[in-house]
Amino acid sequence: MIQIAPSLLAADFGCLAEEINKIELAGAHLHHVDVMDGMFVPNISFGPVVIEAIAQAAKKPLDIHLMIEKPERYLADYLKFKPKYLTVHFEATTELANVVATIREAGSGVGLSIKPDTPVAAIIPWLDKIDLLLVMSVEPGFGGQKFQPQAIEKISEAKAYIEEHDLQVKIEVDGGIDAITSPQVIAAGAEILVAGSAIYSQSSYAIAIEKIIG
Numbered sequence: 001m002i003q004i005a006p007s008l009l010a011a012d013f014g015c016l017a018e019e020i021n022k023i024e025l026a027g028a029h030l031h032h033v034d035v036m037d038g039m040f041v042p043n044i045s046f047g048p049v050v051i052e053a054i055a056q057a058a059k060k061p062l063d064i065h066l067m068i069e070k071p072e073r074y075l076a077d078y079l080k081f082k083p084k085y086l087t088v089h090f091e092a093t094t095e096l097a098n099v100v101a102t103i104r105e106a107g108s109g110v111g112l113s114i115k116p117d118t119p120v121a122a123i124i125p126w127l128d129k130i131d132l133l134l135v136m137s138v139e140p141g142f143g144g145q146k147f148q149p150q151a152i153e154k155i156s157e158a159k160a161y162i163e164e165h166d167l168q169v170k171i172e173v174d175g176g177i178d179a180i181t182s183p184q185v186i187a188a189g190a191e192i193l194v195a196g197s198a199i200y201s202q203s204s205y206a207i208a209i210e211k212i213i214g
């Protein structure tokens with residue numbers, strides 16, 4: 001089953017609890033939560049204080065995407081929300097084995113993300129240790145960017161390896177996902193689709209979700 005994880009970055013923060021309620025009624029499976037530190041990416045979003053409010057309003061699970069340098073410094077601050085997935089960037093840490101162990105011990109799914117210029121080959125040794133591979137289809141840092149089609153090839157490559165080795169890793173894709181790009185990433189093997197602007201910019205979230213995941 002294909003799952004949709006609308007990115008709260010594109011929601012109206014003036015009425016966050018209402019947005020969360022609306023997107024859940026519209027069919028969201030997960031809430032994608034983008035944490036940006038102004039170091040790993042050239043933008044700052046929000047951190048645990050805002051996620052506390054999100055977690056209180058949400059009935060659906062959280063899918064936290066950490067775009068922060070040295071995420072090992074802050075894992076506990078996000079694991080306390082018991083996210084379904086806590087995802088770190090491969091490029092952001094030299095402590096990946098410890099990061100994976102800490103997330104797993106806390107009971108959340110382990111997510112690992114790669115930027116557009118990072119090849120799938122770089123994370124192959126980690127695929128049997130994680131639950132989620134997040135393939136970025138834009139440079140991380142901002143919502144509303146154009147989908148980079150080379151992500152399709154990367155998803156296919158990762159999917160082929162996962163199937164060949166009978167692994168349980170799900171592939172998530174994030175950036176520029178809409179009704180045009182979603183069939184391409186689904187065909188390549190993505191199972192969780194993140195979409196921000198393509199959903200939250202629309203008057204009907206349910207219709208927007210329906211157009212993306214059918």
Ligand SMILES: O=C(CO)[C@@H](O)[C@H](O)COP(=O)(O)O
Nearest residue numbers: 140141143144176195196197
């Ligand atoms: O992680 C990121 C951006 O860094 C994403 O989750 C975006 O927030 C997705 O937004 P759209 O590209 O769907 O507008």
Ligand SMILES: [Fe+2]
Nearest residue numbers: 034065174194
């Ligand atoms: Fe994201």
